[in-house]
Amino acid sequence: MPARRRPAQTASPTESAPRPEYRIEALAKGLRLLALFTEQHPAWRVSDMAAASGVPLPTVYRMVMTLTAEGYLVHLPNGDYRPGVRVLTLGSAALRSMDLVELATPELKALAEATGETVNLCVLTGDQVLYLIRIRNSDLVTANIQVGSTLPAVFTSIGKLLLAHLSDDELETRVTAGSFLPPHGPNAKLSLDELRDELAAIRRDCCAVQDEELAFGLRSIAIPVRDASGQVIAGLNVAVQARDWSAQRLIRELRPQAARTGQEISLLLGCSQV
Template identity: 30%
Template sequence: MSNSVERALRILVELADGPSTISELGRRLDVHRTTSLRLLRTLEEERFVRRADDGAYRLGPRLAALAAAALDGLDIRDSAARHLAALGDTCGQTIHLGVLEGHQVMYLDKVESRQAVRMYSHIGALAPLHATGIGKVLLAYLSAGERDDLLGASPYPRYTPNTLTDRAALDEVLDRTARQGWALDDFEHEEFIHCVSAPVFDAAGRVAAAISVSAPSMVLDRPGLLAHTEDLTSTARAISEELGWSQR
C-alpha cells in the first residue's frame, strides 16, 4: 500500500472518533501539516471528508453512503459462518443461528454436534419465541409493546413441564436475559434438550439474530452447558462486529 493511501485511510479512521483539525491530525499521525492538508483537500474534493466552519474536519457524506451500501450488502449467515464453525469446533455441540420470522424463530444455519446423539433441527425450521433460547434473546431487547405484538396474550403453548406460559414470568426471564447478555432454554421446548443463546447486533445496535449452543441432557449437564457461555457470547460479539456493530 502506498504511503499516501495508507495515510488517507488513517485520517478517515481518526475522524471516525470525532472532528479534528489539521494540526491535531498531523500530530496524531506523525506527518507534516502540509502532507495532512494535501490529503485532506483530496478527500474533501471527493466528499469523503468535509471542513466545518470551525476549521475542524469531519467524515463526509460520500463515506456515509459507501458505509450504508456495504452494510446493506452484508448477509448475516455468510458473516456468521466461520464464527459458528469455530464455536462448534471449540465446544463440540450443536450450534444454531436464528432470526425472527413473523412470530417465530427461524433457523438460518446449523453446525452439527460431534456427538453420536444429534438434534433433528434443520435450516429453515421454525420454533416458538417463548420456549427457545434464541427466541428469548430476540424478545429480550424489545419494548413491552413490541413483545405484545409478537407474543399476543398469555397463556402460551406448553411444550414441556418447564415451558413458561405466563407473560409475567416470561418478562422476568427476558429482563434478566437483557441484563446478563444471554438466555437459557431450560428444557422448555424439548424435554431432553437445553441450550444457551446470545444476541447478534447490527450496525444500528439492534438485535439482528441470535446464536445458541444446544445439547441433550445425557450428553451435557447444566454446569457443562453453562461453561460454554463465555465462548458463545464472544462469538456473538465477533459476528456483531462483522455486521458493523461497535460496543463504543
C-alpha cells in the first residue's frame, strides 16, 4: 500500500520571521562582515572591517580567521581580505536563476552547436571571473571548470574584456599585484602596467583574445553582453585548443559568430545600443 503524502506545510504569520530567542549573535556578526564586501569595496583590512561594522576588533579578527579557514574569505598579499570561492559558490545558485542566465542559455547553446567548441558566460567579481554558464564541447585543458568556478580575470579573455570597461579608479582598486599570481600560461602579462595597452585596445574593439595566457594550449575570444542601459555586465567567450586554432583564425572565423550571439543576448536584455 503506497504511503500517504503528508500535507504541504506552510508557515503561520508568527513563523514567517525569526524569533529573537533564535538569533545567534555571533553568526549575525559574521554575516555583517560578509555584507561589507561590495563591487565598490571588494577588499577590506581587518581594522577597517571592525570600524565599519561596529564589531570589536578582537572579535572581527577571530571571525575573519574562521571565515578564511572555511574558504569564505581569501587573504591577499597586501594584507586585505576578499570573498573566497565558497561565497561565490553559494551565490551561483541565485545567479543561475537570473534573467541573464535564463535569456542567454538558448543563445549560447546555439553558438556552441554552430561552432562545435566550448562556450562560457561570466561576470566580474573582484579580480576574478565567475562562471554562470558553461557549455563544454571540446576537450580543453580547463576541463575542471564548471558553473560557480572562478579564475583570475587578468588571464582570461572575458576577464580582460570586463576589466577594459572599468574606470581607471575601479581598475586600480580591483587589480593588484596579487591578481597576477601563478598558475598561468606562458604568454600571461604579469602586471597592470603590461596589460594597460591591451585593455585600451579591447575597449575600442569590444573584443578580447586570450592566447595561452591562462594555460598552455588554450585560446579563447570574448564578446561583451550589455544590459538595457548599454553597460557591459557580462562577457561570453568561445574557448578552443591552440593546436587547432591560431589566434588569427580565431578572430577571423569565431569573432563574427560570437559577436552576433552577444548582440542577441544584449537585445533580449533590452539593450538598443548594439
